[in-house]
Amino acid sequence: MSQSLDIAVVGATGTVGETIVQLLDEREFPVGTLHLLAGSASAGQSVPFRGKNLRVRELADFDFSQVRLAFFCAGEAISRASALKAQAAGCSVIDLSAGLSLQQAPRLVPEANAELLATLKAPYLLASPVPVVAALALVLAPLRARLDLQKVTLTAALAVSSQGRGGIAELAKQTTELLNMRPLEPKVFDQQIAFNLLARVGGLEEGGHAVLERRVADELKQVLALPALRVSATCVQAPVFFGDSLAISLQAAQPVDVAGAAQGLEAQAGIELVEAGDYPSVVSDAVGQDEVYVGRLRAGLDDPAELNLWIASDNARKGSALNAVQIAELLIKHYL
Amino acid sequence: MSQSLDIAVVGATGTVGETIVQLLDEREFPVGTLHLLAGSASAGQSVPFRGKNLRVRELADFDFSQVRLAFFCAGEAISRASALKAQAAGCSVIDLSAGLSLQQAPRLVPEANAELLATLKAPYLLASPVPVVAALALVLAPLRARLDLQKVTLTAALAVSSQGRGGIAELAKQTTELLNMRPLEPKVFDQQIAFNLLARVGGLEEGGHAVLERRVADELKQVLALPALRVSATCVQAPVFFGDSLAISLQAAQPVDVAGAAQGLEAQAGIELVEAGDYPSVVSDAVGQDEVYVGRLRAGLDDPAELNLWIASDNARKGSALNAVQIAELLIKHYL
Numbered sequence: 001m002s003q004s005l006d007i008a009v010v011g012a013t014g015t016v017g018e019t020i021v022q023l024l025d026e027r028e029f030p031v032g033t034l035h036l037l038a039g040s041a042s043a044g045q046s047v048p049f050r051g052k053n054l055r056v057r058e059l060a061d062f063d064f065s066q067v068r069l070a071f072f073c074a075g076e077a078i079s080r081a082s083a084l085k086a087q088a089a090g091c092s093v094i095d096l097s098a099g100l101s102l103q104q105a106p107r108l109v110p111e112a113n114a115e116l117l118a119t120l121k122a123p124y125l126l127a128s129p130v131p132v133v134a135a136l137a138l139v140l141a142p143l144r145a146r147l148d149l150q151k152v153t154l155t156a157a158l159a160v161s162s163q164g165r166g167g168i169a170e171l172a173k174q175t176t177e178l179l180n181m182r183p184l185e186p187k188v189f190d191q192q193i194a195f196n197l198l199a200r201v202g203g204l205e206e207g208g209h210a211v212l213e214r215r216v217a218d219e220l221k222q223v224l225a226l227p228a229l230r231v232s233a234t235c236v237q238a239p240v241f242f243g244d245s246l247a248i249s250l251q252a253a254q255p256v257d258v259a260g261a262a263q264g265l266e267a268q269a270g271i272e273l274v275e276a277g278d279y280p281s282v283v284s285d286a287v288g289q290d291e292v293y294v295g296r297l298r299a300g301l302d303d304p305a306e307l308n309l310w311i312a313s314d315n316a317r318k319g320s321a322l323n324a325v326q327i328a329e330l331l332i333k334h335y336l
Numbered sequence: 337m338s339q340s341l342d343i344a345v346v347g348a349t350g351t352v353g354e355t356i357v358q359l360l361d362e363r364e365f366p367v368g369t370l371h372l373l374a375g376s377a378s379a380g381q382s383v384p385f386r387g388k389n390l391r392v393r394e395l396a397d398f399d400f401s402q403v404r405l406a407f408f409c410a411g412e413a414i415s416r417a418s419a420l421k422a423q424a425a426g427c428s429v430i431d432l433s434a435g436l437s438l439q440q441a442p443r444l445v446p447e448a449n450a451e452l453l454a455t456l457k458a459p460y461l462l463a464s465p466v467p468v469v470a471a472l473a474l475v476l477a478p479l480r481a482r483l484d485l486q487k488v489t490l491t492a493a494l495a496v497s498s499q500g501r502g503g504i505a506e507l508a509k510q511t512t513e514l515l516n517m518r519p520l521e522p523k524v525f526d527q528q529i530a531f532n533l534l535a536r537v538g539g540l541e542e543g544g545h546a547v548l549e550r551r552v553a554d555e556l557k558q559v560l561a562l563p564a565l566r567v568s569a570t571c572v573q574a575p576v577f578f579g580d581s582l583a584i585s586l587q588a589a590q591p592v593d594v595a596g597a598a599q600g601l602e603a604q605a606g607i608e609l610v611e612a613g614d615y616p617s618v619v620s621d622a623v624g625q626d627e628v629y630v631g632r633l634r635a636g637l638d639d640p641a642e643l644n645l646w647i648a649s650d651n652a653r654k655g656s657a658l659n660a661v662q663i664a665e666l667l668i669k670h671y672l
Binding site: 172175198199207229238277301306 | 574648
């Protein structure tokens with residue numbers, strides 16, 4: 001284990017970048033020098049870290065051979081343009097952008113597939129999966145062998161914060177305008193998001209699946225190391241500011257022992273299983289918390305080999321920044 | 337076919353009752369005398385019908401032998417107390433309360449199981465299913481034989497209007513108070529509903545299923561006449577005023593012909609299938625419309641025998657009042 005690590009955060013002024021900086025501090029990560037980087041529009045701003053204000057510098061001028069580890073959370077294009085260069089300069093990369101393929105940058109959720117790292121070599125090029133997969137893989141990790149998992153059917157209701165600050169602003173503005181009977185002009189979303197549910201998040205591919213739905217399926221199979229798992233995903237935009245809600249139906253190979261599944265979930269670090277009869281929600285439970293909340297655990301109505309559950313998770317915590325920092329903790333403990 | 341029918345509406349001052357009265361007018365139903373009934377708190381109010389204001393009378397004083405048909409939409413307790421008495425007085429009943437068992441009052445969605453009426457005798461005791469089932473059965477009716485349907489997995493996001501005027505008022509009030517930074521006191525819902533998703537609608541039964549989820553499964557199987565169908569249902573309360581949104585995953589016996597399924601949906605009266613690439617929402621499309629909107633039709637990502645789709649439906653129209661009036665139209669055409 002290294003004593004401390006010089007680190008870069010690319011996209012330090014975005015919501016995810018800010019949360020990473022905050023978590024490195026809170027979790028007492030052994031940071032040597034912290035380099036905060038962003039595009040020219042944000043360079044010059046300052047971000048607090050351990051009682052000091054660090055100045056954000058321009059990514060274009062940065063030499064990645066100065067650091068051992070970099071978080072990339074500035075969007076897909078920036079990761080595609082710079083992550084491989086950073087790795088070539090000897091810097092391990094944890095990408096949060098979804099801009100790199102599963103072959104280039106394997107997805108990692110430490111609770112589910114930490115052992116993957118033993119098959120790779122430094123400098124590493126790794127990625128945190130999309131927020132839905134980080135939360136879901138954590139919940140399925142203690143269930144996959146127990147259930148001999150065949151299929152996962154999920155409806156994911158995503159917070160508007162999944163579209164960044166613009167998504168948050170649009171929900172707030174539309175809600176206010178509707179309550180004041182003023183007309184709306186959707187910008188970030190293609191339909192009114194206030195008091196509505198939108199059945200498409202991002203672009204569609206041929207065949208009608210959202211790119212995000214395909215990504216959820218592919219990343220989940222990689223992280224769970226279950227290439228033959230069948231995944232059916234519907235991603236929906238909900239009029240919720242923060243936190244993702246997931247309705248999950250699992251198909252097992254045999255009748256499910258629900259009490260045993262509950263024990264498996266309770267024993268898993270990072271999960272909070274709420275009492276039977278209660279249920280978690282993003283507003284009351286998950287937002288601002290590191291834990292992923294699970295409830296409504298129940299067998300199928302008609303099918304004893306089915307297990308259903310509900311997940312509420314902070315899309316900015318385990319969904320992205322926390323999972324990325326946990327990958328970094330795993331790297332520094334065993335590999336860097 | 338009768339020339340015209342004397343009719344009672346029990347619960348005439350509620351949202352569903354008002355919509356029934358409006359639809360009887362709009363659809364030129366051959367109404368003789370219309371008797372509007374309610375509890376003592378609402379008796380004395382008046383409701384417009386065909387240009388006149390009809391006075392609402394007290395249910396307790398009403399003699400059901402005066403009418404040939406009654407709609408019951410005043411809640412489960414009132415249907416349990418009075419629907420069988422009305423039938424015994426010679427009046428056919430269409431119940432909208434979910435208060436009667438499937439054996440007492442078979443669920444009917446005319447597009448799906450009109451033929452059930454031929455096996456029954458007047459005076460009829462029938463029920464319109466819960467709104468989710470009315471919309472879903474309409475959509476599945478043209479697909480069930482085509483797909484040899486094995487399993488339906490659904491996540492239903494219900495509007496707060498499913499909890500009546502109190503649900504609507506609570507979402508509006510909570511939203512305003514949050515935007516003004518004032519504290520909340522949930523009353524109708526057990527957690528904050530504004531900008532949140534609640535994973536439980538109504539009470540739970542042993543085993544953790546909501547009573548409503550069991551009802552959705554049982555009613556769907558009855559209406560589709562598929563007793564061996566497996567149903568996995570999760571019902572969620574969404575911060576949406578009007579209209580239900582359903583994410584549906586269907587398991588077929590063989591690989592699905594998606595284009596053929598689309599043709600089947602297009603040919604079905606009462607369904608509006610939106611163009612591929614687009615998707616319907618409750619706010620932009622469904623609310624105030626008789627049609628049930630369908631979109632996001634696509635095969636499974638990993639399973640060619642899977643068909644996924646999205647439904648947006650007005651819970652007060654096809655979901656309840658319209659379906660009940662369509663049952664009445666079927667009765668008067670062939671049976672009364």
